[in-house]
Amino acid sequence: MEKYIINGGNRLTGEISILGAKNAVLPILAATVIGGNKSIISNIPNLRDVEIMKEILIALGCSVDGTGSTMVIDSKPLNQIIVPEELVREMRSSIIFMGAMLARTGEVIISYPGGCEIGPRPIDLHLKALRNMGAEIEESHGHLYCKTEGLKGADIQLDYPSVGATENIILAGVTAEGTTIIRNAAREPEIIDLQNYLNKSGARISGAGTSVITIEGVKNLRDVTHSIISDRIVAGTIMTAAAITGGDIIINNVIVDHVIGIIAKMKEAGVMIYSNGTSMKVTGPRRINPIEMLQTLPYPGFPTDMQAQMMALLSIANGTSIISETVFENRFKHAEELTRMGANIKTFGRVAVINGVKELTGAKTTAKDLRGGAALTLAGLVARGTTEVYNIHHIERGYEDLHLMLQKLGADIIKSN
Structure with missing residues (x-):
């Protein structure tokens, strides 16, 4: 069974283009x-x-x-x-x-x-x-x-x-x-x-x-x-990679209008974003701000497909964040896996309360679905030690060679059998 092996701690930098959606x-x-x-x-x-x-x-x-x-x-x-x-x-x-x-x-x-x-x-x-x-x-x-x-x-x-x-x-x-x-x-x-x-x-x-x-x-x-238009969720995932590692990434071939809802919450978390319509520069802060309430909604609200990635980010925020998932009722399976990495997350039905911790630690984790798998990969980028993400076939349903994209930006990540 294929997996990602990630050694956390690298600050991601560089430039990347987003593929079709x-x-x-x-x-x-x-x-x-x-x-x-x-x-x-x-x-x-x-x-x-x-x-x-x-x-x-x-x-x-x-x-x-x-x-x-x-x-x-x-x-x-x-x-x-x-x-x-x-x-x-x-x-x-x-x-x-x-x-x-x-x-x-x-x-x-x-x-x-x-x-x-x-x-x-x-x-x-x-x-x-x-x-x-x-x-x-x-x-x-x-x-x-x-x-x-x-x-x-x-x-x-x-x-x-x-x-x-x-x-x-x-x-x-x-x-x-x-x-x-x-x-x-x-x-x-x-x-x-x-x-x-x-x-x-x-x-x-x-x-x-x-x-x-x-x-x-x-x-x-x-x-x-x-x-085909570029993928706004892949763009959002790379934005999160920059934010969670305190990195500095230029993202090209992105339709900025399509990620306005994501940008708003990223800025609330202290992320600096500069954009010009088809590209953006995303710089992560030294410490993530908590988000009082993040609610997933149909477009143009915050996308449910970015909820897991934001949970990974908020797990190392300087305070308590609340996520309300209004679109799907069983979309917190990644919370349990993030907890294995040291995150402090409690779920109550469709609501998750995330108390930010100072650091995550590497662990063996399992992707239960597509976006949850992406969230675990992002958490691995910042965790101390080595993280293994199993069941990456879920991730490959929605990301073309996510590990290669992250490698290009300086991540220590490989795909292994």
Whole structure:
């Protein structure tokens, strides 16, 4: 089993560029099946989740080629309606093939999705919306059997601004008859990227990034070339690496507007940040300030995907911090592992109280999920002695060679069997 071995204590310095966003590329890869057209997509990170999406596309009959960070997908030969169960169970985002496949073939069979165990993430909003658009969905033996005689535009009010549900409705609405309106839509930047990709191929979507998105159905889509936006969570993780080690890092190819919520809390913790729109300089303080209350919220609030990394940072703050996790109910699994390293963290349901300690010490730790694994790696950078992080396959779902990025900045970290 692969692991990271980290010798803490090095101050990180240097310059780094951020690659494409995992949460942007996955729905765009699903979207490639809709029009039976060719898509050339660049700035794709080399991640396990991307590999799974590629395997799903191939299993559905699509042609997938490309080298490095570019993928060429021709969905014209698509000839299957069953999304392989073993792939769906590995990655939650695969559920967005529902909307895309209903738009393309009018039929899809897909199992309930898997992914990180960070609490229940029900797909009832997806199912309700697709049924409103004319899909018949039967749930049986862990599978969803979805069929439609033709999707029709609908006015959909989401009970919660779910990213996945918003994406599934957009994908279903692209070629639906009439106009689809999503109210209380998720506003994440990755949804804007999905809109931009689809509109380049001939879709008529407006409003992404706001709470009301309008999709006017079109009959055909054309070939398209698109570059994925940079990953705001990877940027936030590197910002935290600078902060926790008292380092000095220049981060390039970052869309600063996408990390405003992270910047605000970092500054509250005493981190110095200078930015110009596409790059930023992040300098960690001698001692981290505690944060009175950090609450995770849907975008543009503080992202749940940065909560674990901030907990690692606040574990060495000069005082007591409180984190309230409002998005997922089982997302404090890293707290127990950080405690093994000497952190003083108490969790009460969805609230964590972190009493900062003077130092963390190296320990053998286990990544329970993607972002929790990143948090343990960050803690290892500043801990006295050697830290081992096991189950790094979780980390590799969302970070391309995190250890190499950190090595480049001066960290003493290796990947080992």
